[in-house]
Amino acid sequence: MVRMKYGFIGVGNMGGAILRGLLHAGALNPEDVMVAGRTPERSAEQAQDFGVRAAGSRAALIASCDVIFVGVEPGTFPEILPEIAENFTQDKLLISMAAGITLDRIEETLGTDAKLIRIMPNTPAGVGEIMVSVSRNGNVSDAEVQSIVNLLSSIGKAGEVPEELIHAVIGVSGSSPAYTYMYIQGLAEAGEKAGMSASDARMFAAQAVLGAAKLVLSADRELEEMIDSVCTPGGTTCEAVNFLREHGFREIVRDGAAAAIRKSEAMSGGEKD
Numbered sequence: 001m002v003r004m005k006y007g008f009i010g011v012g013n014m015g016g017a018i019l020r021g022l023l024h025a026g027a028l029n030p031e032d033v034m035v036a037g038r039t040p041e042r043s044a045e046q047a048q049d050f051g052v053r054a055a056g057s058r059a060a061l062i063a064s065c066d067v068i069f070v071g072v073e074p075g076t077f078p079e080i081l082p083e084i085a086e087n088f089t090q091d092k093l094l095i096s097m098a099a100g101i102t103l104d105r106i107e108e109t110l111g112t113d114a115k116l117i118r119i120m121p122n123t124p125a126g127v128g129e130i131m132v133s134v135s136r137n138g139n140v141s142d143a144e145v146q147s148i149v150n151l152l153s154s155i156g157k158a159g160e161v162p163e164e165l166i167h168a169v170i171g172v173s174g175s176s177p178a179y180t181y182m183y184i185q186g187l188a189e190a191g192e193k194a195g196m197s198a199s200d201a202r203m204f205a206a207q208a209v210l211g212a213a214k215l216v217l218s219a220d221r222e223l224e225e226m227i228d229s230v231c232t233p234g235g236t237t238c239e240a241v242n243f244l245r246e247h248g249f250r251e252i253v254r255d256g257a258a259a260a261i262r263k264s265e266a267m268s269g270g271e272k273d
């Protein structure tokens with residue numbers, strides 16, 4: 001069987017996390033992976049950082065690879081699409097992770113016969129804990145989409161969703177590591193104020209978030225019931241929970257995520273802004 005070649009254009013915070021995760025998981029062989037940066041010098045640096053091959057140019061990467069991940073900024077992607085189109089053929093698969101760039105928009109340049117997938121990943125990809133959605137256009141077969149879901153499942157959880165749900169995915173998992181860090185910041189600050197070292201406060205807070213998330217994933221229980229399970233009658237937790245409820249903690253998180261969702265819709269040319 002011929003081994004697939006994988007190309008990465010844009011290995012910054014997101015594309016780099018996916019590449020690092022896939023290499024670390026052994027899901028990709030470094031010899032089968034090429035990167036192309038903004039300049040040949042940047043390609044060489046990035047290739048050295050990841051221990052993969054450098055492409056001479058983005059055009060050379062497209063010509064050599066079967067599956068091409070694009071992880072450049074949403075503002076840059078339309079600028080490089082014409083260059084991608086020059087060497088893109090119907091047997092290749094392009095995977096975009098850009099917020100706000102629709103499959104229709106990519107088809108306008110690559111053609112309606114191009115095989116296209118949009119993913120909405122998150123940066124825990126780098127430590128094997130991605131949550132990523134996968135959406136395809138009409139040219140990608142069930143087997144092809146499944147092979148990408150399987151590949152990404154090697155670094156966490158992946159599932160296919162219709163493209164219109166990408167906005168929701170951004171609010172819930174694509175952007176949410178940032179708001180989770182804010183929550184950890186708050187916990188760590190409380191710990192420091194009560195006498196913990198900064199490093200201990202950070203570790204205790206982060207491990208508590210990790211453990212709680214694992215329990216949510218492993219137990220099919222209502223979240224309200226899980227909240228109650230920590231609130232010992234007459235104990236400490238209900239003081240915090242009552243305070244957070246009175247101050248609209250849950251609603252503020254929901255409305256923050258909704259702001260990301262609205263921005264994603266607006267970037268995609270949706271009606272809401």
Ligand SMILES: NC(=O)C1=CN([C@@H]2O[C@H](COP(=O)(O)OP(=O)(O)OC[C@H]3O[C@@H](n4cnc5c(N)ncnc54)[C@H](OP(=O)(O)O)[C@@H]3O)[C@@H](O)[C@H]2O)C=CC1
Nearest residue numbers: 010011012013014036037038071072073074097098099121
């Ligand atoms: N960050 C996140 O959590 C998430 C991001 N995304 C999406 O991922 C994409 C990248 O975002 P993010 O990683 O945050 O951004 P970064 O700025 O961290 O990374 C962008 C990368 O693209 C490279 N790049 C820019 N222009 C070119 C070019 N012309 N040719 C080749 N490489 C180029 C940059 O290279 P250089 O280092 O030389 O500047 C950099 O490595 C965006 O489309 C975003 O919507 C999706 C989900 C989550």
Ligand SMILES: O=C(O)[C@@H]1CCC=N1
Nearest residue numbers: 098099170174175176
């Ligand atoms: O901020 C952004 O637009 C990207 C998409 C989701 C997370 N980061």
